[in-house]
Amino acid sequence: MPVHPSEQQLRAFITGIIAQQDALRIENHLAECDLCARSIDELDLADDPFTELLRHHAASEASIDLMHCDREVPPAAEDATRSLPPTQPASRSLLHLTRYEVGQQLGFGGMGVVYEAFDNTLRRSVALKVISPHRALNSADRERFRREAEAAARLQHVNIVQVFDFGDSDDVLYCAFELIDGGTLADRVNSSGMRPREAAQIVATIAEAVDYAHLRGVVHRDLKPANILLTQNGTPKIADFGLAKRLDEDVSRTVTGTLLGSPCYMAPEQARGDLATVGPPADIYALGAILYEAVTGRPPFQEGDVLATLEQVKHADPVPPSRLCQEVDRDLEAICLKCLEKTPRKRYARARGLATDLRRYLDGMPVAARQARVGEQLVKLAKRHPFATFASGLSVAALLIFVAVITVYNTLLLDSREEVRRRLVDAQRKNFALQLQRAQTIAKTNPVQARGILQDVENCPPKLRDFYWQHLSAYCKRDVERWIIDKEVRAVAIAPQCETLAVGDSGGNVSIYIVGSKQPLHQFCAHTESVNDLAFSDDGLTLATVGDDGAGRVWNASNATLKSVLSTEGTRANGLCFAPETSELATSHSDGTIRIWNLENTMQMRVLHGHKDSAFRVSYSSDGKYLASCSRDGTAKVWETQAWSEFITLSEHQGMVTDVDFHPHRPGLLATASTDGTIRMWDIGAEYPSHSTFEAGGFDATASSIAFDSDGMQLAIGTYNGETHIFDVGSRMLLTVLEQPGSRISSVAFENRSVLVTGSKEGRVQRWETDGSHATLIYEAHSRPLTGLAFSSDGRNLASSAYDGFVRIWDVTAGRPVGEWYEDTWITGVHSKSGGSEFVWEAGGNVYVGRFGQTSTLDPHAIATPPFFATDMAVFNGLLIVADVADVKFVDLLSGKLAWSWSKDTIQHLATSRDGNTFAAIGENGTIWLGSRGHQSLKRLCASNETITSAAISPDGQSVAVGTTQGVLLIYGASTGEIQMTIAAHPGPVQCITYSTDGKTLVSGSEDRLVKLWDPIAGAERGSLATGSGTVMLAFAPDSTALAAGGQNGVITIWKTDLDPDVDTDFGTHVK
Structure with missing residues (x-):
């Protein structure tokens, strides 16, 4: 005792x-x-x-x-x-x-x-x-x-x-x-008991609250009737989070073997003391135990002492509730026992699933916990609607008898024709998507063939050609010329007059080509071992080469005859450069020295010591005052040529410095490349010349070679992963990436500002037309994730907002910001209004309107609106729709006054149609609501079983697309609420979706760094566009010729389809 x-x-x-x-x-x-x-x-x-x-x-x-x-x-x-x-x-x-x-x-x-x-x-x-x-x-x-x-x-x-x-x-x-003053659920059960339907209603309500807690990372771990408080009107409320666990907390805080909770309501995994694995399924078990006690008057397991109770929880099966209470039917019993499964994965996946099943039980519908037979479903339907069932059956039977003989033939014929037409359209759309995917794959290496696929009118019909077709067409406009030599290409050089190309290979050979020809004008053996570098003099008449054999040689470029030999005493020569407007030549060597030569007498004028390891490349500044060198020792050095003294050492790279190049018109601007996968720019005339002014990385391979174009407007970087990146020097913007799969780029040189030549270790020489070949502009726009994007009506400007508190306007063509505004708070969205001449955003509960075309600091005007805390915003027919935590507010954008409000659901996402007639609102529980012009109410379209993360409505308002946490796109008919299509789009949550303004394309973004483009009717994937990070925002230009994506890293990527104005994109032919 x-x-x-x-x-x-x-x-x-x-x-x-x-x-x-x-x-x-x-x-x-x-x-x-x-x-x-x-x-x-x-x-x-x-x-x-x-x-x-x-x-x-x-x-x-x-x-x-x-x-x-x-x-x-x-x-x-x-x-x-x-x-x-x-x-x-x-x-x-x-x-x-x-x-x-x-x-x-x-x-x-x-x-x-x-x-x-x-x-x-x-x-x-x-x-x-x-x-x-x-x-x-x-x-x-x-x-x-x-x-x-x-x-x-x-x-x-x-x-x-x-x-x-x-x-x-x-x-x-x-x-x-x-303060809750109605007692506890335990008091209610002990005092008067509960009927099964009343118990199901209360537990369904509790389950929805538990699901809400789970979605926010909190597991209760001690749910029981005593912790369910009741208000005077019977509303249940969950209390006592003393044992609650945060899903994101360090599991090391949980001690294995510790028992936490109430034994009668513990899940088996909780009863075993393995608290590190206790998660949402444990709460679902406890909800089942509460439901069990509410309908039977006793917990599923209860013995005289704690240890005996725990043993039953871990190993025994509960007595079916129907044996203890005859009012419990099979559906409610199945729901209860599914919650009490010993294995967590056999319980409901989410507490919302339990709540949904209980609601279906209360509505007399089949439940997921027990698969009802067809006969049972029909009986339930008839019980719910006896008169309607009888009347419908009688009417259908009479109608079928009356019209069967007359209409059967026509019905079958019409159905057959419609089905054939639907299948034909579906096949045509899927084939078009397949052709775009083929073109995307081939365009990387053979844009001419890809262009032929795109121009095929039969496989790419004009009526289906969309933004992505235009994007690929623009991408394939470049003409690529390539040829292969027998050896590794070690160096390429272009004569200043851009008429001659020289190529040096690992066999010691030099080939000289007339630009535009694949057949060498001259081909000769310049060295007994590999050619490491070559360069033309300013007048293009002289060609100098260096190689592994330790020699430097000077050639007549017009006839390939040897003019002189520079003796380097056997040390390997890696690089060389002509001094501007003089007869001097600099060479770099494997012993770390830099040697200066007078070509008039082939005498060595000076030897510069400073590098601790092999020196790779050298470059003179355009005024000849500086000479830069780089080395295996991880440094680049700049020398003053007047005194031949070391001016500065640049040592920010984390690997070997592989190449250096001075800007052709700015003597103080120097670029360096490294095996650390980065390039840097240095202003050696600045106050702090040893600090780089710009860094670009993420090349995933050694940056092997760099070169400015003749105007100094572009910088090309060749890498060992086969990619050549081209940056705009002024804006530091990435213009394009030229891909050569399976190659290691060893040397790059600009023929002119629109043509680049690359050489690879696989023996490939390739000419690229860079002008117009790219369709990607990347801006380092914000320091935190984007919250909004909006184009101006003419597509020339783009407004962006982010969590960093900035709102900025961008010149899309120039790639530069033209205006900005800042407030130390989160910014909710930017949305176009007034036909795209203005845009709206929210900051700190205030609404601001700015104008496109403003420069420097934006000067927006604030609208005095009712106070709110926005989760999303949208502009609709002169109204600002605000999804507040309390309700949805419709605010007049001119006066700022509240036009009307709606509060039947907590809205998480908003979307509007381009025709201005329809908008969609997505509720917290997945319900989709629709509103329309001239109506101050929203109608319920349907409810989704998925957790919705984003939404878009087609331009004509006929379809509503939503993205889910499971990476799925669901497209609903706006008139029927039925699912028209289900698309498995991404491996992770769909973070944003949008329709093109012409309605031909549906676009989705996710954390997988891909923006995917879909056929909105057939659901086929047409292609994908790569981004540097997860995508959180998408926006189309009004004419669907540009697509902008906002990243989690604050970067904006814009894909443009700037085709020549004389190209008819419908037929792909030149219009004369």
Whole structure:
């Protein structure tokens, strides 16, 4: 027989004047003994000084010690007090809660005492929970008390008890909760029991709140009827998050083997003490146990002691509820037992799934937990609508009999014709998508063949040609010329007059070509070993070469005759460069030296020492005042040519510096490349010349060679992964990437600003027409993820906003910002209005309107609107639609006044049609609502079982597309609400979607760094566009000739389709 504590011991326990070990013993007893738990709730503490002080705390500001409360301590309590160690004094300061007037005690739990209190500041009644005195001395218990408040505070839901305040007064923690005065679900079940339908309704409501908590990373872990509070009108609210677990917290904080929770409601994995694996399925199990007790009057497992109960939880099967309560039917029993499965994966995947099944049970519909037979479904349907079922059946039968003979032939014929037409259209669209994918693959290496595929009118019919077809056509406009030599290409050089191309290979050979010809004009053996570098003089008449054989040789470029030899005493020569307008030549060598030669007498003028390892390349500045060199030692050095002294060492690269090149017109601007996969630009005439002014990386391979074009407008970087990147020097913008799969680019040289020559270690020489070949512009636009994108009406400007607080306008053609605005807050969206001449955004609860075309600092005007906290915004027929946390507001953009509002659902996403007739609103639970011009209401279209992350509506308003967390695109008919198409689009959540303004293309973005383009009718993928990070925003230009994507890294990528104006994109022919 268990020994029950006396009333005096219980009173000493609840008021904290008891030894810690005695307190823990009584607490463990209370967890198992309902009799003592009820006794402690019935104790009268009205004359207790501690309680009295809490109630009248405002009367004194002084700290009062329990030793001075004149409390009459029972003998048992006095003994317990004396037994306390010196570090835990029996008397301690009472908390001063000047904000609260404490009333009667409402309850007592393992962590603390709950009082009814009045908040003098906000003038409302609250439930004030104060940590138990013996718990306040334990840091782990204090942390658990804090975490309960923190977990509950993260959740704002109508069926979760809200946290109002949390504090620490004199080392005593307290927390103020919403006061719920209708008792607990346990009281309700114990007093009068519950009918199955009433129990199903309450548990469905609780399950929706639990799903809300799970989506925000909180698992309760102690759901039970005693923790479900009821309001006076019977609304359930979840309380006591003392054992709650955050899904994103470090699992190391959970101690394996520790039992947390109430045994009768623990999931098997929780009962085993493996708390690191306890997640949302444990809460779903507890919901099943609550439902079981509500309909049967007892938990699924309950024995005389805790250990026996835990053994049953882990190993026994529950008694079917229908055996204990005949009112429980098979559907509700199946739902209950599915929650109580021993294996977590066999339970409902989400608490919302449980709630949905319970709602279907309440509506008389088949439930997912038990697959009903067809006959049962028909019977249920007939029971729900008996008269309609009978009338419909009779009418259908009569109609079929009356018209069968007359119409059967015509019906079959029409159906057949429509089906054939639908299949033909579907096949044509899918074939078009397949042709675009073929063209995308081939265009990387054979754009001429890809262009032929795109111009095929039969496979790429003009009526289907869309933005992506135009994008590929623009990409394939470049003419590529290539040829292969027998050896590795080590160096390429273009004569200043751009008429001659020289190529040096690993066999020591030099080939000289007339530009535009694949047949060499001259081909000769220049070195006994590999040619490492070659260069033309300023007048193009002289060609110099260096190689592994240690020699430097000077040639007559017109007839390939040897003019002179530069003796380097056997050391390997790696690079060379002619000095501008002089007869000097610089060479770099494997011993780290730089040597200066006079070509008139082939004498070595000077040897420069400084590099600690092999020197690779050299470059003179355009004015001849500086010479730059780079080395295996990871540095680049700049030398003054007048005194031949070292000017500066550049050492920011993390690998070998492979190439250097001075700007052709700015003597102080130097570019360097490295094996660390980056290139840097340096202004050696700046105040801090040793710091790079620009860095570009992410090449995934060694940057092997760099070259400015003759105008200094572009910089080309060749890499060992087969890519050549071309940057705009002024804007630091990436213009294009030329791909040569399977190649290692060893040398690059501009023929002119629109033609680039590359050489590779695989022996390929390739000419690229870079002008017009690219369709990608990348801006380093923001420092944080984008929140909005909007084009101007003419497509020349793009407005962007981001979490960094900036709103910027970009010149799309020039790739430069032309205006900006800043506020130290998050920006919600930018949306075009007034036909695209203005745009709207929200910051800090204020709405601003800016104009495209403004330069420098934007000067927007604010609109005085009602206060709101926007989750999304949209512009619709002169109204600003604001999805607020409380409702949807429709604000007049001219006056700022509230036109009307709507509050049947919490809206997360908004989308508007281009024709201005329809808009879509997506609710928190996946419900899709539609609104239309001239109507101050929204109609429910349908409800999705998926969690929706983004939405778009077709330009004609006939289709609504949504993206989900599962990476799926769902397209619904706007008139029927039926799913027209399901597309498995991305491996992760779809973060944004949009239709092209002509309605021919549906585009989606995700974390997979791909923007995918889809046929909106057939659902076939037409192609994809790569981005540098996950995509969070998408926008089309009004004429569908440009697509902008905003990234998680703050970068904006724009794909343009600037075709020649004399090209008819419908037929792909030149119009004369």
